Amino acid sequence: MYDVVIIGAGVVGSAIARELARYNGSVCVIDKEEDVCSGTSKANSAIVHAGFDAYPGSLKAKFNVEGSKMMEDLSRELDFPYQRNGSLIVCTKDQDRSVLEQLMAQGVENGVEGLRIVEEEELRSMEPNLAEDVTCALFAPTGAIVCPFHMTIAFAENAADNGVEFFLNTKVDCIEKTKDGYRILAGDQVYESRAVVNAAGVYADVINNMVSEKKLHITPRRGQYELLDKAVGDYVTHTIFQLPTKMGKGVLVTPTVHGNLLVGPTAEDIENKEGTNTTGEGLELLGKMASLSVKDVPLRQVITSFAGLRAHEDGNDFVIGEAEDAKNFFNAAGIESPGLSSAPAIGVFLAKEIADKLSLGEKKEFNGTRKGILNPNALNMEERNQLIQKNPSYGQIVCRCETVTEGEIIDAITRTLGARSLDGVKRRTRAGMGRCQAGFCSPRVMELLEKHADLSVYEVTKCGGEGVIVYGRNKEI
Ligand SMILES: Cc1cc2nc3c(=O)[nH]c(=O)nc-3n(C[C@H](O)[C@H](O)[C@H](O)COP(=O)(O)OP(=O)(O)OC[C@H]3O[C@@H](n4cnc5c(N)ncnc54)[C@H](O)[C@@H]3O)c2cc1C
Numbered sequence: 320m321y322d323v324v325i326i327g328a329g330v331v332g333s334a335i336a337r338e339l340a341r342y343n344g345s346v347c348v349i350d351k352e353e354d355v356c357s358g359t360s361k362a363n364s365a366i367v368h369a370g371f372d373a374y375p376g377s378l379k380a381k382f383n384v385e386g387s388k389m390m391e392d393l394s395r396e397l398d399f400p401y402q403r404n405g406s407l408i409v410c411t412k413d414q415d416r417s418v419l420e421q422l423m424a425q426g427v428e429n430g431v432e433g434l435r436i437v438e439e440e441e442l443r444s445m446e447p448n449l450a451e452d453v454t455c456a457l458f459a460p461t462g463a464i465v466c467p468f469h470m471t472i473a474f475a476e477n478a479a480d481n482g483v484e485f486f487l488n489t490k491v492d493c494i495e496k497t498k499d500g501y502r503i504l505a506g507d508q509v510y511e512s513r514a515v516v517n518a519a520g521v522y523a524d525v526i527n528n529m530v531s532e533k534k535l536h537i538t539p540r541r542g543q544y545e546l547l548d549k550a551v552g553d554y555v556t557h558t559i560f561q562l563p564t565k566m567g568k569g570v571l572v573t574p575t576v577h578g579n580l581l582v583g584p585t586a587e588d589i590e591n592k593e594g595t596n597t598t599g600e601g602l603e604l605l606g607k608m609a610s611l612s613v614k615d616v617p618l619r620q621v622i623t624s625f626a627g628l629r630a631h632e633d634g635n636d637f638v639i640g641e642a643e644d645a646k647n648f649f650n651a652a653g654i655e656s657p658g659l660s661s662a663p664a665i666g667v668f669l670a671k672e673i674a675d676k677l678s679l680g681e682k683k684e685f686n687g688t689r690k691g692i693l694n695p696n697a698l699n700m701e702e703r704n705q706l707i708q709k710n711p712s713y714g715q716i717v718c719r720c721e722t723v724t725e726g727e728i729i730d731a732i733t734r735t736l737g738a739r740s741l742d743g744v745k746r747r748t749r750a751g752m753g754r755c756q757a758g759f760c761s762p763r764v765m766e767l768l769e770k771h772a773d774l775s776v777y778e779v780t781k782c783g784g785e786g787v788i789v790y791g792r793n794k795e796i
Pocket residue numbers: 326327328329330331332333349350351352356357358359360361362363364365366367368489490491492518519520521522540541542543584627628629630654655656657658659660661
C-alpha cells in the first residue's frame with residue numbers, strides 16, 4: 320500500500336513527486352507513456368512567465384509568481400538551463416496602449432517586480448528587429464526562458480533518487496474508492512494507496528471524473544510552433560509577446576536556452592486529446608502573426624515544427640487541492656499556461672497539504688541536489704582533453720549538429736530513469752535536435768540504446784509504443 324500515488328509524470332506530477340520525497344512515506348508516479356516528460360511538458364514555449372497576465376486572485380497568478388521566484392535557485396540545485404532574458408509585451412500604433420497599462424497594474428497587484436513601460440527609442444535599442452508599427456512595450460525583467468525537458472527530467476530524477484518509484488508504460492484505467500483510500504487499476508497492475516494525486520494533463524478531467532461527482536471538463540487547446548536554426552537564434556534577445564487576448568498570449572518570438580529561435584503558438588480548441596499534429600494553416604498563420612511584432616522573421620531557417628496541447632478547464636483557472644467529495648484525492652488539473660512556471664510552487668503547496676493530511680514527517684536524509692548530464696562543450700579545452708583521456712567516449716561525436724558525444728548519450732541511457740527511446744535520448748542530450756533532425760545520428764543512437772539499455776535494436780522506438788524502427792535485416796524480409 321502506497322501513501323501517495325501520483326498519476327502523470329509531466330512537470331507538475333514530477334515537481335509534486337520531488338517535493339513529496341522530502342517527507343517520510345511511500346510514493347509512486349504512474350504514467351501511460353514510455354518516458355517522463357512525454358505530454359504537454361515537452362511541447363510549450365518554455366517561458367518562465369513573470370506573472371502579470373493572470374487575473375489577480377486566481378490560482379494561476381498565485382502559483383505563477385511564486386514559481387517564477389523559485390526558478391533560478393531551483394535551476395542551480397537541480398542543474399537545468401535557465402536564463403533570465405526579460406520579456407517585452409509590445410503594443411503597435413493601432414492597438415490600445417491602455418491595455419498595456421492595465422497589464423502593468425495587474426502585474427504589480429500580482430506581486431511582479433520591476434515592471435515598466437518602455438518607449439520607442441529605448442525599445443528599438445533593446446530590440447532592433449521589432450516591427451515598424453511597434454510604439455512601446457511593457458518590460459518584465461523577471462521573465463525568463465528554461466529548458467522544459469531538463470526541468471521536468473531533473474524533478475523526476477531527483478524524486479527517484481530520493482526513493483519515489485516510477486511506473487512508465489502504465490495507463491490508469493479505473494480508480495475505486497476503498498476503506499483505506501483508493502485502488503488504481505492500470506492494465507493488469509493494481510496499486511493501493513492512501514492518497515491519489517491527479518496530474519494527468521489534458522486527461523485530468525477523465526481521472527477526476529472517475530472519483531468525484533464534481534465533474535471537470537478539459538478542452539485541449541492546441542498550440543503550433545516553428546523552431547528556427549541556431550544561425551538566427553539571436554534575432555531577438557528578449558521574449559517578444561503580443562498583447563494578450565482571451566485565447567492566450569498571442570504569437571511570441573523568443574530565443575531558447577539552447578540558442579534557437581522559437582515562433583508560436585497558435586490557439587485552437589480541438590476534440591482530440593492526442594491531437595499534437597501541426598497543420599498547414601496553423602504554420603502559415605504563425606508567420607503572419609509573428610510579423611505583427613517582429614519584422615522579417617527569418618522563417619527560411621525553420622528546422623522543425625511541433626504542437627502541444629493546453630489543458631483548458633471550463634473554469635479558466637487551475638484546479639488545485641483535495642476534491643470536495645473525495646477525501647485524499649488531490650487535483651492538479653487544468654494546468655495550462657503558465658503551468659511550467661507554476662509547477663515548482665504547485666509542488667511545494669500540494670506536497671505540504673498531502674503530508675499534513677497523512678501526517679507524514681520530514682525525511683532527514685532528503686538530498687535536493689542533482690547533477691545533470693556532463694556537457695563537454697561547457698568545459699575549456701584543457702578540461703575537455705582531460706575528460707577525453709579519462710573517458711574516450713567523450714571524444715566521439717555522435718550528433719554532429721549539436722556536437723553531442725557518445726559519453727553524454729551513455730550517461731543519458733544509464734542514469735536514473737534513463738532514456739529508452741530516440742526521443743528520450745534527444746530530450747536529455749539534444750542528439751537529433753539540430754539542423755538535420757536526427758538524419759545522421761539515429762542509427763548510432765540506436766546502437767548505443769541496444770548496448771546500454773538492454774534492448775534489441777528491433778525493440779528501439781522513436782517514442783515508445785508499437786512503432787519500432789528496424790523490422791529486420793535487408794533482403795531477409
Ligand atoms: C502551446 C503551449 C504553450 C505553453 N507555454 C508555456 C510557457 O511558456 N510557460 C509556462 O509556464 N507554461 C506554458 N504552457 C503550459 C505548460 O506546458 C503546462 O501547463 C505543463 O506542461 C503541464 O504539465 P502537466 O504535468 O500538468 O501535464 P503533462 O506534461 O501533459 O503531463 C501529464 C501526464 O499525465 C499522463 N497521463 C494522462 N492520462 C494518464 C493515465 N490515464 N494514466 C497514466 N498517465 C496518464 C500523460 O501521459 C502525461 O505524461 C504551455 C502549454 C502549451 C500547450
